[in-house]
Amino acid sequence: MEFMEPRKRAPAHRALARELGIAILTGRYPPGALLPGELDLADSLAVSRSVVREALRTLAAKGLIESRPKTGTRVRNRADWNLLDPDLLAWMFEGEPPAGFVDSLFQLRMIVEPAAAELAARARTTRHIARMGHALEVMEEEGLSSVDGQAADQQFHNLILEATGNDLLISLSGSIGAAVRATTLFKHRKAKQLRDSLPLHRDLFAAIIDGDPAAARAATITLILQAQEDTESSLKA
Amino acid sequence: MEFMEPRKRAPAHRALARELGIAILTGRYPPGALLPGELDLADSLAVSRSVVREALRTLAAKGLIESRPKTGTRVRNRADWNLLDPDLLAWMFEGEPPAGFVDSLFQLRMIVEPAAAELAARARTTRHIARMGHALEVMEEEGLSSVDGQAADQQFHNLILEATGNDLLISLSGSIGAAVRATTLFKHRKAKQLRDSLPLHRDLFAAIIDGDPAAARAATITLILQAQEDTESSLKA
């Protein structure tokens, strides 16, 4: 159990799930492949079979694998993977994100977030407006490079989805948030000059306050486009 | 282990995960609540602690719960639940779907599917067209009430998402498909007269063949609206 050094807090079964999950996502075990038996895994990794089994249950719950007696444990088809699971998205970005995946993510954001902003502009309550205003304040004071500033940025976007009152969209916010968090790492790691997105955030906030769906949609699109351009220029570097 | 009678094929840990998952989703264990200790659960349900633990790992992987030593296992906040997980959606519809949830689902479909149809009309290959044509044929021959016809319907919609070439959208198709399958049950169970959706499917198919994004979007919107009206009239009855 030597592979959990970075996070001593992480239980062995969680560390192993991450390990195997990444191995599957990166294609070391391609779809249809049979992975080693539980007992083999257990003693090749120096953990008990319980740990292996719990890790496999975690991966099975995320749609990555499928276990049957005698047959063994098999990697499921890519279409069955729950790619919107926050853990999977996080694991996906641990190394270099697969080509095209970043595009897929921005395509999805471009579909979901403008529509969500529209809904939010209609359904928002004063409570939501207050909390969004607070998040915006933190962003302005702390800046978008600081940890607190980025957390406030996340919350600002989550609040928009929350304001739609749609449970499924709220759940999506967690997933997309996990992925955006990861891409933001790339942006700040590799790119030096990032355009200030605060004015665009303010425009979006104003549109939601006004209850102007069209303006909210337009502001969101602009915001995502800028993030996409910055991210792509970072990836090229 | 007497609760797995309906599906003898289902392992105990899977049956228990479903059991507990439904209990959490239906609010029997509300967010923040502490559920019984592993040992208590084990002998109150007459299974071993291993089974209980593997079930809990499954639920944890789906974002429902969170375990820590000494503190116990706690139900996480609703916002952390992976509602787009196919299992969770299926469990959600085992009983009466919560009020507003059906609306949320159609709202999500109305956001995602028209946009996906647009993309599909641009990116579709002849291979996709051929498979979609085949699915449409099955639907026409078997009818939408038959099992095969509904399966073909599912596949038709999945193929559209697949044609977008966007992995995240493809993954969404599995989730939404699970939910749509469930709502379809309601429609055919309670409603007597369902309008024929085949002509609309043909319109959508034609638009995709033509590579006409605007028409594909419009056809998809019409299709979803009709399904929504039929579903709502079924739920009232």
Add this chain to the structure above:
DNA sequence: GCGCTCTATTATGTCCGACAAAATTGGCGG
């Protein structure tokens, strides 16, 4: 030889009992 059934094998599935580690709680001492 061909095909069927029945057995053998091998993986996951389940059970048990024990100890380790962590985190809260309470008590002890400064």
Add this chain to the structure above:
DNA sequence: CCGCCAATTTTGTCGGACATAATAGAGCGC
């Protein structure tokens, strides 16, 4: 009164054993 330390409780990990299911192969009859 505060802070440190120990006691307790719960999850975490371990090891081994047996049950069960699904495949592969042996044996049998035709």
